[in-house]
Amino acid sequence: MLILERRPTPSRFWAWGTPFLAVILTMIAGGLMFAILGKDPFEAIRTIFWDPLFNAQFAAYSRPQLLVKAGPLILIAIGLSLGFRAGIWNIGAEGQYIMGAIFGAGVGLAFYPMEAWFIFPLMVIAGAFGGLIWAMIPAILKTRFRTNEILVSLLLVYVAENILASMSLGLLRNPEGGGFPGSRNLGQYPSAANHELIAGTGMHWGVVAAFIAVIAAYILLQRHILGFQIKLAGQAPRAARFAGVSPDRLVVLCMGISGALAGLAGLFEVAGPAGQISIDFNSGYGFTAIIVAFLGRLNPVGILLAGLLMALTYIGGELAQFMLGLPSAAIQAFQGMLLFFLLAVDLLSNYRIRVPMLMKEAR
Amino acid sequence: MTADVLLSIEGISKSYHGVKANDDVSFSIGAGEVHALLGENGAGKSTLVKMIYGLVKPDEGRMRLRGADYAPAEPREARSRGVAMVFQHFSLFDALTVAENVALGMDNPPPMRQLAGRIREVSEGYGLPLDPTRLVGDLSAGERQRVEIVRCLLQDPKLLIMDEPTSVLTPQEVNILFGTLRQLAAEGTSILYISHKLEEIKALCDEATILRRGKVVGTCTPREKSAREMAEMMVGATLNPPERAAAAPGPVALTVRGLSVASPSAFGTSLREVGFEVRQGEVLGIGGVAGNGQDELLLALSGEIRTAPETVRIHGRGIGHLGPNERRKDGVCTAPEERLGHAAAPDMSLTENALLSGAVRRHLTKRGFIDWARTRAFAEGVVRTFDVRTPGIGTAARALSGGNLQKFVLGREIMQEPEVIVVNQPTWGVDAAAAAFIRQALLDRASAGAAVVVISQDIDEIMEIADRFAALNEGRLSAPVPTKGLTIDQIGLMLGGAHGMHEAEVSHAHP
Known part of the structure; x- marks a missing residue:
C-alpha cells in the first residue's frame, strides 16, 4: 500500500515537472495503444511529434499549421484558465467559439460587398460580443438562480451547434452557392478577411491576439488586484469574501472574459483559416482548450507552450492518420490521455508518496 | 496517586525535516494520576501525544505501558492497549445521532440498541448526561465534547489523553468535566492533560511535565507553583501581565x-x-x-x-x-x-496574505496594480513587529504554527491602525x-x-x-x-x- 502525505508547501519542482512527466507517460501509454493497433509505436510517436516540424517533405505545410492551430487553443485556454483559477468552470467554450464566429461573420457578411477599413475591426468586436453573451447565459443563471455553470455552459454548446447549422442553411447561406450549405467565403472578401500576416508562418490576427492575451493574463495574475482576487477565490473562497471579493461579480467577469476570448477565436477562425460559416465549422478547439489550460498549469506561459504542444499533436495526428492509417479516434484518445495523466500526476505537487514498508511516518 | 507507573516514556526523539519536534523526552505517568503536559505552541506536545496514540512513530527512544514494551503502529493498536484520546477538534458528523457518532469511532461497535443503553449508563455514571438519539448538529460544544469523552470511556481506557479540552466550555461545564476527570482518576484511570490554562492545571493535575522546544525543561507539582511560575518555565523568560495606560473612554x-x-x-x-x-x-x-x-x-x-x-x-x-x-x-x-481559510489563504505566501486585507488601508495597490514592494514591506513589518516566527515572508500561511499565524493575522489588522x-x-x-x-x-x-x-x-x-x-x-x-x-x-x-x-x-x- 502507498501512503499519500500532504506537503507542507506545494512542491515547486513538481508544479513544473508534472506536465513533462505527463507528456512522457502519454507517449508510453499512447505507444502501447498504437502497438496494440498493429502500428510501430516509435514510428507513430515520431510521426506525431517530429515529422510535422522537421520532416523535409511535410514541414513546409505543417509548420505554419502549428500557429494556425495553436492560436485559437491558446486564446481560448487563456480565458478559461482565469475562471478555472477562481473555481468557475466554463466548459462551454466551444459554443462561445461558434457564437463568436456567427456574430463576427454575420457582421462582415452584412456589409458585403462594400469595402471599408472598419469592417474587420467591427467583426472583431462582434465576435467577442457573440462569445460574451453566450457565456453570460450560464453566468447570470448562476448568480441569479445558483444553477451549475458546468452543465449550463456545456449544454449551450449543443444549442450553438444547432444555431450554426441553421445559419449555414438559412440566414447566412451563400446566395450564389448553388444551394449548398455554408456562407460566402470571407477569404475572398478583402475587407473581412483575416489574412496570413507573414507569408509561410501561419501568423494571423488570431495568433497575435493569442500572444497579447498571454501577456495580458500574465500581467493580470502577477500584478493586478483582480488577478489576486481570482487566485484567492479559487484557493480559499471564505478568505476571498473576507478580502471583499464578490463571488457573483467574479463569476460574471471570468465567464465574460473567457466567453469573449472564445468568441474572438471563433471570429479569427471563420474569417481566416476556415473562411466560411458551415455546418461542421467547429472542430473541438473549445474542448481541447480545457486540456491546454490544465496542461499549462493554468499559467499563461505554460498555456502558450501547452497550446503549441497540443497543436503539434493535432497536426501530427492528422499526419499519422494519413501516413500510417491510424484511426482518428486513436489520436483523440491519445490527446485525452494527456489530460488524464496530467491530472493523475498532479497529485505529486501537493502530496508526497510514501511506501510504509520502507518508512513508517505520518503527520 | 499511586507509585505504580502506567506509562513511561524513555528518551523519545522525533524530527520533521531536520527539526527536532521532540528531543530525548522522558517522563512517566502513574496509575490514576492526572498528568499535565505544558508547553508553548511548537514545544512538541502534539507530536508527543500523537506518538503515544500511535499516529506518529518515534525516531528514537521507547515507551513502556504497564511494564510491557509499547510501540503502537496505529491508533487502533493504542486503543486496544487501553489508550484513548479526545482531540481538540471534534471529529463528529452533525447529521448523525450521538449513538451513530459513537459507533463510528469504535473498533467493534455493539448493536445500536445496546450501544444506546451503554451510552446512557456511562454518561450518567460520570455526570455527563447525553441523549443517544439526538442529532449532534443540535448539540452545544460542551455536549459534543461529552460525545467524544463517552466514546473513549466506552472502551474502558487505562490512559485518557485530553488535548485542550476546556477551550469550548462554560465555567460551569469546566467544573462538571473536572468532576468527571477526578472520578476517573479515583477509579484508577490515568489522564494526560494538555492545556494552556494554568489555573485549570493547578486545580486538576497532580504532576506536570513542561516542554520547551521539544525538550523536557522541568517537572513540577502544579498545586505548589503559581500560574506565573509555570508560565515562565514554559516560555523560559519572565512574563508580564498585559498593561494599559489608563485613559477615559472617548466618544x-x-x-x-x-x-x-x-x-x-x-x-x-x-x-x-x-x-x-x-x-x-x-x-x-x-x-x-x-x-x-x-x-x-x-x-x-x-x-x-x-x-x-x-x-x-x-x-x-x-x-x-x-x-x-x-x-x-x-x-x-x-x-x-x-x-486558515478565512483570515488567511493557506497556500498563499505571507506577502500575499498581507495584501488580502491590507490592500485598502495600506494603499498597496495603485489603479488596481499591486505594489509588491510596498506589500512585502508591510508583510515584513508585521513579521518583525509581531515577532512572527517564519523562515520568510514567502512562506505559505499553512506552514506556520497556529500561534505564529495568529500573530501575523492580528498584526496585519492592528498595523492598519x-x-x-x-x-x-x-x-x-x-x-x-x-x-x-x-x-x-x-x-x-x-x-x-x-x-x-x-x-x-x-x-x-x-x-x-x-x-x-x-x-x-x-x-x-x-x-x-x-x-x-x-x-x-x-x-x-x-x-x-x-x-x-x-x-x-x-x-x-x-x-
Missing part, C-alpha cells in the same frame, strides 16, 4: 442596533436583535460558548454579511450595507476566528507568550484610541483585557456590564450556565 465609535442576521450555515446560529456600543479607547468583551452566534456577529461586523445601513454605525454613520473593503476604508478591521477592531477568538490555541503578546497589542490599540471588540470563549482573557462584558447566548447579546467586580459564577450564568445540565445537577444535588 462612541461603533454602534450596533437591532442587528438580526440569519446564519449562512445550516447548523449556525442566527443573530437576534443584537445591540451594543463601544467607545474609543474601550475594550468590549463578548463571551459565549462556541456556536452561539460568534461567527455570524463577526461576519456582520466585517461586512461579509450585509444588513440595513443603520444596524451598524461607525461614528454615527450607517455602514451596515457596505462590504468589507468599504468598511476597512472607514476604519473597521476584523480578524475572524478561523485562521483601525479605528474599530473586532477580533474573534484572538488567542485560541495560541501559547501563553503569544497570547500575552496579542492581548497587549489589542490593549495598545485601545490606548491609541481604537474601539476594540474581543469575541472570546476564554473568560479569563475577557476578564484580563475587557472594560465591559456582554454574553452571547443563542444569538442574543446580554446588556454589557463592567468587568470590574464580576465573578466567574455570574459570568457563567450570563453565558447560559451549563447547557443541558439542569436535570443532572438536580439529580446530583438530591441523590
Whole structure:
C-alpha cells in the first residue's frame, strides 16, 4: 500500500515537472495503444511529434499549421484558465467559439460587398460580443438562480451547434452557392478577411491576439488586484469574501472574459483559416482548450507552450492518420490521455508518496 | 496517586525535516494520576501525544505501558492497549445521532440498541448526561465534547489523553468535566492533560511535565507553583501581565442596533436583535460558548454579511450595507476566528496574505496594480513587529504554527491602525507568550484610541483585557456590564450556565 502525505508547501519542482512527466507517460501509454493497433509505436510517436516540424517533405505545410492551430487553443485556454483559477468552470467554450464566429461573420457578411477599413475591426468586436453573451447565459443563471455553470455552459454548446447549422442553411447561406450549405467565403472578401500576416508562418490576427492575451493574463495574475482576487477565490473562497471579493461579480467577469476570448477565436477562425460559416465549422478547439489550460498549469506561459504542444499533436495526428492509417479516434484518445495523466500526476505537487514498508511516518 | 507507573516514556526523539519536534523526552505517568503536559505552541506536545496514540512513530527512544514494551503502529493498536484520546477538534458528523457518532469511532461497535443503553449508563455514571438519539448538529460544544469523552470511556481506557479540552466550555461545564476527570482518576484511570490554562492545571493535575522546544525543561507539582511560575518555565523568560495606560473612554465609535442576521450555515446560529456600543479607547468583551452566534456577529461586523445601513454605525454613520473593503476604508478591521481559510489563504505566501486585507488601508495597490514592494514591506513589518516566527515572508500561511499565524493575522489588522477592531477568538490555541503578546497589542490599540471588540470563549482573557462584558447566548447579546467586580459564577450564568445540565445537577444535588 502507498501512503499519500500532504506537503507542507506545494512542491515547486513538481508544479513544473508534472506536465513533462505527463507528456512522457502519454507517449508510453499512447505507444502501447498504437502497438496494440498493429502500428510501430516509435514510428507513430515520431510521426506525431517530429515529422510535422522537421520532416523535409511535410514541414513546409505543417509548420505554419502549428500557429494556425495553436492560436485559437491558446486564446481560448487563456480565458478559461482565469475562471478555472477562481473555481468557475466554463466548459462551454466551444459554443462561445461558434457564437463568436456567427456574430463576427454575420457582421462582415452584412456589409458585403462594400469595402471599408472598419469592417474587420467591427467583426472583431462582434465576435467577442457573440462569445460574451453566450457565456453570460450560464453566468447570470448562476448568480441569479445558483444553477451549475458546468452543465449550463456545456449544454449551450449543443444549442450553438444547432444555431450554426441553421445559419449555414438559412440566414447566412451563400446566395450564389448553388444551394449548398455554408456562407460566402470571407477569404475572398478583402475587407473581412483575416489574412496570413507573414507569408509561410501561419501568423494571423488570431495568433497575435493569442500572444497579447498571454501577456495580458500574465500581467493580470502577477500584478493586478483582480488577478489576486481570482487566485484567492479559487484557493480559499471564505478568505476571498473576507478580502471583499464578490463571488457573483467574479463569476460574471471570468465567464465574460473567457466567453469573449472564445468568441474572438471563433471570429479569427471563420474569417481566416476556415473562411466560411458551415455546418461542421467547429472542430473541438473549445474542448481541447480545457486540456491546454490544465496542461499549462493554468499559467499563461505554460498555456502558450501547452497550446503549441497540443497543436503539434493535432497536426501530427492528422499526419499519422494519413501516413500510417491510424484511426482518428486513436489520436483523440491519445490527446485525452494527456489530460488524464496530467491530472493523475498532479497529485505529486501537493502530496508526497510514501511506501510504509520502507518508512513508517505520518503527520 | 499511586507509585505504580502506567506509562513511561524513555528518551523519545522525533524530527520533521531536520527539526527536532521532540528531543530525548522522558517522563512517566502513574496509575490514576492526572498528568499535565505544558508547553508553548511548537514545544512538541502534539507530536508527543500523537506518538503515544500511535499516529506518529518515534525516531528514537521507547515507551513502556504497564511494564510491557509499547510501540503502537496505529491508533487502533493504542486503543486496544487501553489508550484513548479526545482531540481538540471534534471529529463528529452533525447529521448523525450521538449513538451513530459513537459507533463510528469504535473498533467493534455493539448493536445500536445496546450501544444506546451503554451510552446512557456511562454518561450518567460520570455526570455527563447525553441523549443517544439526538442529532449532534443540535448539540452545544460542551455536549459534543461529552460525545467524544463517552466514546473513549466506552472502551474502558487505562490512559485518557485530553488535548485542550476546556477551550469550548462554560465555567460551569469546566467544573462538571473536572468532576468527571477526578472520578476517573479515583477509579484508577490515568489522564494526560494538555492545556494552556494554568489555573485549570493547578486545580486538576497532580504532576506536570513542561516542554520547551521539544525538550523536557522541568517537572513540577502544579498545586505548589503559581500560574506565573509555570508560565515562565514554559516560555523560559519572565512574563508580564498585559498593561494599559489608563485613559477615559472617548466618544462612541461603533454602534450596533437591532442587528438580526440569519446564519449562512445550516447548523449556525442566527443573530437576534443584537445591540451594543463601544467607545474609543474601550475594550468590549463578548463571551459565549462556541456556536452561539460568534461567527455570524463577526461576519456582520466585517461586512461579509450585509444588513440595513443603520444596524451598524461607525461614528454615527450607517455602514451596515457596505462590504468589507468599504468598511476597512472607514476604519473597521476584523480578524475572524478561523485562521486558515478565512483570515488567511493557506497556500498563499505571507506577502500575499498581507495584501488580502491590507490592500485598502495600506494603499498597496495603485489603479488596481499591486505594489509588491510596498506589500512585502508591510508583510515584513508585521513579521518583525509581531515577532512572527517564519523562515520568510514567502512562506505559505499553512506552514506556520497556529500561534505564529495568529500573530501575523492580528498584526496585519492592528498595523492598519483601525479605528474599530473586532477580533474573534484572538488567542485560541495560541501559547501563553503569544497570547500575552496579542492581548497587549489589542490593549495598545485601545490606548491609541481604537474601539476594540474581543469575541472570546476564554473568560479569563475577557476578564484580563475587557472594560465591559456582554454574553452571547443563542444569538442574543446580554446588556454589557463592567468587568470590574464580576465573578466567574455570574459570568457563567450570563453565558447560559451549563447547557443541558439542569436535570443532572438536580439529580446530583438530591441523590
